[in-house]
Amino acid sequence: MAKSAELAKRAVKLGQDDPRRVTHSLKVGLALSLVSLFYYLQPLYEGFGVNAMWAVMTVVVIFEFHVGATFSRGLNRLLATVLGGAIGLGAHHLASLSGKTGQPIMLSFFVFLQAAGITFMRFFPRIKAKYDYGMLILILTFALVSVSGFREDKIFEFAHKRLSTVVIGSSACLIVSVIVCPVWAGEDLHRLIALNVEKLANFLEGFGDEYLRKLEDSDLNQDKSLFREYKSVLETKSKEESLAIFASWEPSHGRFGYRHPWKQYLKIGALIRQCAYRIEAIDSYLTIKFHAPPQVQTRLEELCAEMGMEAARASKQLSSSLKTMTTPSSATPHLEKARTAAKALKSLLKTTSWNHATDILAVVHAIC
Amino acid sequence: MAKSAELAKRAVKLGQDDPRRVTHSLKVGLALSLVSLFYYLQPLYEGFGVNAMWAVMTVVVIFEFHVGATFSRGLNRLLATVLGGAIGLGAHHLASLSGKTGQPIMLSFFVFLQAAGITFMRFFPRIKAKYDYGMLILILTFALVSVSGFREDKIFEFAHKRLSTVVIGSSACLIVSVIVCPVWAGEDLHRLIALNVEKLANFLEGFGDEYLRKLEDSDLNQDKSLFREYKSVLETKSKEESLAIFASWEPSHGRFGYRHPWKQYLKIGALIRQCAYRIEAIDSYLTIKFHAPPQVQTRLEELCAEMGMEAARASKQLSSSLKTMTTPSSATPHLEKARTAAKALKSLLKTTSWNHATDILAVVHAIC
Numbered sequence: 001m002a003k004s005a006e007l008a009k010r011a012v013k014l015g016q017d018d019p020r021r022v023t024h025s026l027k028v029g030l031a032l033s034l035v036s037l038f039y040y041l042q043p044l045y046e047g048f049g050v051n052a053m054w055a056v057m058t059v060v061v062i063f064e065f066h067v068g069a070t071f072s073r074g075l076n077r078l079l080a081t082v083l084g085g086a087i088g089l090g091a092h093h094l095a096s097l098s099g100k101t102g103q104p105i106m107l108s109f110f111v112f113l114q115a116a117g118i119t120f121m122r123f124f125p126r127i128k129a130k131y132d133y134g135m136l137i138l139i140l141t142f143a144l145v146s147v148s149g150f151r152e153d154k155i156f157e158f159a160h161k162r163l164s165t166v167v168i169g170s171s172a173c174l175i176v177s178v179i180v181c182p183v184w185a186g187e188d189l190h191r192l193i194a195l196n197v198e199k200l201a202n203f204l205e206g207f208g209d210e211y212l213r214k215l216e217d218s219d220l221n222q223d224k225s226l227f228r229e230y231k232s233v234l235e236t237k238s239k240e241e242s243l244a245i246f247a248s249w250e251p252s253h254g255r256f257g258y259r260h261p262w263k264q265y266l267k268i269g270a271l272i273r274q275c276a277y278r279i280e281a282i283d284s285y286l287t288i289k290f291h292a293p294p295q296v297q298t299r300l301e302e303l304c305a306e307m308g309m310e311a312a313r314a315s316k317q318l319s320s321s322l323k324t325m326t327t328p329s330s331a332t333p334h335l336e337k338a339r340t341a342a343k344a345l346k347s348l349l350k351t352t353s354w355n356h357a358t359d360i361l362a363v364v365h366a367i368c
Numbered sequence: 369m370a371k372s373a374e375l376a377k378r379a380v381k382l383g384q385d386d387p388r389r390v391t392h393s394l395k396v397g398l399a400l401s402l403v404s405l406f407y408y409l410q411p412l413y414e415g416f417g418v419n420a421m422w423a424v425m426t427v428v429v430i431f432e433f434h435v436g437a438t439f440s441r442g443l444n445r446l447l448a449t450v451l452g453g454a455i456g457l458g459a460h461h462l463a464s465l466s467g468k469t470g471q472p473i474m475l476s477f478f479v480f481l482q483a484a485g486i487t488f489m490r491f492f493p494r495i496k497a498k499y500d501y502g503m504l505i506l507i508l509t510f511a512l513v514s515v516s517g518f519r520e521d522k523i524f525e526f527a528h529k530r531l532s533t534v535v536i537g538s539s540a541c542l543i544v545s546v547i548v549c550p551v552w553a554g555e556d557l558h559r560l561i562a563l564n565v566e567k568l569a570n571f572l573e574g575f576g577d578e579y580l581r582k583l584e585d586s587d588l589n590q591d592k593s594l595f596r597e598y599k600s601v602l603e604t605k606s607k608e609e610s611l612a613i614f615a616s617w618e619p620s621h622g623r624f625g626y627r628h629p630w631k632q633y634l635k636i637g638a639l640i641r642q643c644a645y646r647i648e649a650i651d652s653y654l655t656i657k658f659h660a661p662p663q664v665q666t667r668l669e670e671l672c673a674e675m676g677m678e679a680a681r682a683s684k685q686l687s688s689s690l691k692t693m694t695t696p697s698s699a700t701p702h703l704e705k706a707r708t709a710a711k712a713l714k715s716l717l718k719t720t721s722w723n724h725a726t727d728i729l730a731v732v733h734a735i736c
Contacts, residue, residue: 014491021491029484032507033476036515040472045519053512060483060508104408108401115428116397123382123389139400140428144421147404151413234645238606277602280642281649 023181024065031059031176035169051161058169063177066185068246070177074170075249076134081166084141085159087114091142092149107146115139129245178251185246186256192243193265194322196236196272199229201315203279207308228283233276240269255325268322296348303345310338388433391549396431399544403427403537419529426537431545434553436614438545442538443617444502449534452509453527455482459510460517475514483507497613546619553614554624560611561633562690564604564640567597569683571647575676596651601644608637623693636690664716671713678706 015022038044038052045052062073091114095106121127122135141162149155177183206227244262252258314334321328383390406412406420413420430441459482463474489495490503509530517523545551574595612630620626682702689696 010492011488015488021488025484025488028487028507029480029482032483032511033480036476036479036511039515039518040476050516050519053516056511056515057508060504060511108404108408111404112397112401114397115400116393119396120379120383120389120393124378136428139396140425143400143404143424143428147407147424148418148421150407151418234602235605237603274648277645277648280645 020065020181020183024183027176027180028059028063030180031063031172032056034176035059035172038168048161048165051165054162054165055169055172058166059173062170063173065183066188066243066246067177067182068185068243068248068250070173071249071251072130072246073133074174076131077137077166078170080134080137081141081163084138085145085163088142088145088149089155089159091146092155095146096149104150107150110146111143114142129241182253184250184253184256185243186250186260186262187254189240189243189247189262189265190256191323192236192240193268193272194319196233196269196276197315197319197322199233200272200275200279201312201319203227203230203283204308204315205312207282207304230276230279233272234280237269237273240266299348300345303341303348307338307341307345310334310341314338388549388551392433392551395544395548396427398548399427399431399540400424402544403540406536416529416533419533422530422533423537423540426534427541430538431541433551434556434611434614435545435550436553436611436616436618438541439617439619440498440614441501442542444499445505445534446538448502448505449509449531452506453513453531456510456513456517457523457527459514460523463514464517472518475518478514479511482510497609550621552618552621552624553611554618554628554630555622557608557611557615557630557633558624559691560604560608561636561640562687564601564637564644565683565687565690567601568640568643568647569680569687571595571598571651572676572680572683575650575672598644598647601640602648605637605641608634667716668713671709671716675706675709675713678702678709682706 035052035055035058038048038055048055058077062070062077064070064073091107091110095103095110098106118135118139122132127135144162145155145159148158244266247256247260247262250256311334314331317328317331317334321331403420403423403426406416406423416423426445430438430445432438432441459475459478463471463478466474486503486507490500495503512530513523513527516526612634615624615628615630618624679702682699685696685699685702689699
């Protein structure tokens with residue numbers, strides 16, 4: 001009982017964190033129910049017979065969370081089915097020329113060669129990134145069409161039915177995924193990049209505003225939540241890359257045109273991660289407790305707070321102008337102010353003989 | 369012509385970089401040819417008929433590079449086929465109780481409910497990590513068995529044939545992937561972690577040995593290769609995680625028992641990445657040119673070189689004892705020496721009035 005209550009709570013949280021998960025699940029159910037009509041309605045069933053199951057299978061394996069991912073898998077599957085079917089028919093024809101005993105040997109050889117060759121091609125990074133699924137379906141369709149031909153007389157009909165059911169299944173997925181509450185990978189990428197800049201800003205804000213005022217405080221760990229959110233930025237690279245690939249498959253939508261420069265987002269993402277590495281290094285200093293002489297302490301706090309705040313303001317500006325796709329006009333003055341504060345801080349520390357001054361300087365260095 | 373020569377060159381390089389890619393491709397070809405025997409040999413074909421294509425399909429979608437990944441997909445597919453088939457038969461029976469017109473409505477409702485429910489379950493992080501593929505096959509088998517039942521009278525035979533062909537296909541994959549040059553994910557993870565420590569050591573070595581001696585040299589960028597290899601460490605997290613999951617599916621092999629503590633590797637991996645973030649921060653200092661007063665310069669070089677070298681020796685010790693699975697006995701003295709050098713360096717810099725001393729101190733801080 002306690003366990004299932006716990007499970008239900010987690011499920012509710014998953015749904016609340018991103019309600020699109022619930023709609024996605026309902027969409028998959030809808031597409032699958034639509035396609036299963038091919039079994040129930042007599043006129044539709046007469047056209048395809050048991051081959052209707054290819055349509056069901058296509059829906060299950062193609063329907064993904066993002067529109068771009070669904071398009072990527074759907075188009076990969078379609079093209080690979082056409083290509084694999086055509087080569088398979090060719091192989092079947094070639095093999096049938098070599099008589100009853102030669103045919104299975106030839107067919108086995110073709111299947112071996114094609115499977116080994118295409119499996120190797122899947123190791124090419126560019127193919128792996130965009131066409132991995134297509135390559136898989138190419139092997140599959142080739143093997144099914146060419147090998148089935150050994151037993152079935154109506155091999156053209158087999159290939160044709162497989163293709164048309166894949167078309168039906170893919171179309172059902174594409175239409176449902178675009179029409180019913182579409183989840184665009186491009187929009188998610190756009191939002192992710194802006195959010196990552198904001199997370200860095202939160203650290204800088206917390207650094208200037210909170211940390212140095214709490215030097216004597218031992219419960220620094222309390223407001224970790226916002227302050228340490230930047231840690232997730234360190235690990236979004238693969239997510240950004242796959243979103244960018246999905247986005248490149250998506251049709252034009254909203255503010256994003258067909259050839260929106262998705263690769264630029266990856267460059268910004270890499271720069272943000274560079275900053276996050278530095279911040280991670282700064283963060284490791286923050287566990288050290290400094291005890292400055294009182295006459296330095298007040299000025300130190302002021303300057304650190306200013307430096308952090310101004311850097312945070314500049315980052316927030318960048319983040320919001322990313323979101324709204326406008327030029328960040330007011331970021332530069334904030335950056336200038338941050339630099340001025342850093343310079344003042346440096347010269348303050350160089351003139352004091354305080355022992356921990358160099359530690360703080362290292363922090364200043366990492367920020368600017 | 370030039371393009372295809374370029375392509376061939378790249379293919380050769382891919383094969384040379386990791387010859388296991390070539391054997392993997394041949395293994396896939398072999399498994400597929402083996403399974404296609406079910407079409408060619410009359411006694412085998414009589415048993416399964418066209419259902420033999422499920423075996424072909426299973427091989428294509430299950431065979432992965434690592435043994436653990438193949439096991440994961442194979443066992444997921446098997447279990448999900450059994451479970452999905454059983455629930456599908458149950459749903460078919462329930463639906464058939466409600467008469468000719470009620471049956472398709474009930475079936476549609478069941479398919480919708482099951483697809484939506486399981487698609488939502490795929491969002492649970494733990495299920496996603498280990499059973500994502502199984503969930504997909506569960507939806508698929510349920511839909512195929514329950515919906516096909518509307519048309520086929522021999523639904524038990526359909527479910528039974530689907531299961532036995534999946535068993536045949538999976539077994540072919542598992543046997544070929546374990547017997548012919550197996551590629552163990554566990555071994556790859558083990559090697560990756562040790563290699564990552566070594567990459568950090570290479571930086572530290574290069575830092576002490578090369579960089580400070582070349583202070584006046586402008587061609588620092590030449591030996592980037594080894595020196596900057598650590599950058600790849602920053603981004604291996606997702607690779608480590610998937611290798612650890614695959615490894616947990618693998619049977620006992622070589623030095624790795626059945627319940628080898630794979631999760632510990634992830635902890636070490638996280639610590640290594642922490643170091644790499646620091647090194648990334650140090651590296652950003654190295655573009656600044658220091659011009660120390662001559663009397664300081666020599667001693668500075670000595671101490672920096674020693675600090676780097678000793679830290680590098682300690683890391684190399686750790687890396688090799690990871691590889692050989694022995695206790696790192698000689699790492700501690702090296703670390704002690706590195707700390708002593710760092711202390712000496714700090715006090716040297718504090719006694720000089722040189723302007724850039726604080727910059728160097730920041731570096732010392734980041735290393736120790």
